[in-house]
Amino acid sequence: MQDEPTPIELTRVVAEFLRNDIAPLISGHQAFKLRVAVNILDLVTRQLTQEEGSDAKEVERLRALLGVDGSVVDLNRVLAERIATGEVDLATPGLADHLWATTMDKLAVDQPNYASYKRELSRGG
């Protein structure tokens, strides 16, 4: 077992430092790049916080939908293949709900300010 603080605590404290102490000191293209860097750290922090839970739920849904077991990567591959062959489509019970739930979890990490995501979230997640 690794020592503490945790990766989440570490990425968060670095992002805070860059945002609060460094950003006010620089301008121009470097300031733009710094904003990108801070955005990356924020994204990584969100992923570290949320990934474990959302992956577990995704695997559970995929197992029910596909009737097979495997890692989240393997199961996504199987689902992609079945959609490609037409074996599974939007008429398949559970597919639309699964894709919506998975996509909402992705946006929560990638881009929680994306307008489409905020609109769908306001509909009740």
Next chain:
Amino acid sequence: MIEAELSRSVARWCKGATGVTGAAKLSGGASQETWRFDILHPDGPIGAILRRSPKGYGAAPTRAAGLAAEAQLMQLAYEAGVPSPRVMHVLTPDEDLGTGFIMQRVEGETIARKILRDDEFAAARPRLARQIGGVLAGLHRLPQDKLPELRSRSATQEISEFERDYRSLNWPKPVFELALRWLRDHDPGPSTEVTLVHGDFRNGNLIIGADGVRAVLDWELAHLGDPMEDLGWVCVNSWRFGEIDKPVGGFGSRDELFAGYEAAGRRVDPSRVKFWEVMGTLRWGIMCGGMMQRFREGPDHSMERAMIGRRASETEIDLLRLLAPRGG
């Protein structure tokens, strides 16, 4: 320094020019660059833009029309009254500037967020969707016998091409698979009419002023095909920059776009437009995947590219909103 070569160039084709000043690179990767500069002239400075591939980068990527074709298209558009910069000069090999062309600089804004928010554009915004319809109608009517040689693509070929691009990423995404299936099932077949298609007509490639659209830029993806492609692409959610209830670039409604197009004497096929909007959304998603791949494998190992890779999920939610909308 590029100013020396530019000075020698302008002296040859711009009567009275005494040199150039203020050359600054605006954007560009390894194969294509955009520079701004001013031509010094006794009547006052002339704002100009250079678009070029530096020497040794002559080969265009497969989808690009090439800079010579771009210059020709912009000039045709200008002559036909489609808002476009005037092309002043096409580079020749002995000028030592690479391949490309020089055009007149059009003042205005291209940054979508400013156009959608700043007061300066408040009066123009409500008119833009309709105006864009008129601009596209003019563009689709450019005389075909004067067009440079361009690739021609049907919807069916485009689906296959995007599918191949997507599979080469080896990046299984169930939502993209669903979109590919939908596109195959809804392929509208060959267009009854084939016209010039701009190929990248969207918020960000338009110079906008307080008076509206002043110029259409970036013709590098121009090709022959279904004119409804341009109407669909301009509606892709990725170019609305948060104004998701205004499908046309965040400016206005599809009805306004269609009205502007039809007022200029052309017909709209809304179901084809929808097909191309879905295609365009997937296209941008696959392009985000391409950015991720280039970030990983080089040559562009930048943070910006890495983060664009993570924007593919934005197109996934937009595809779901188009193909499997939730009630309410």
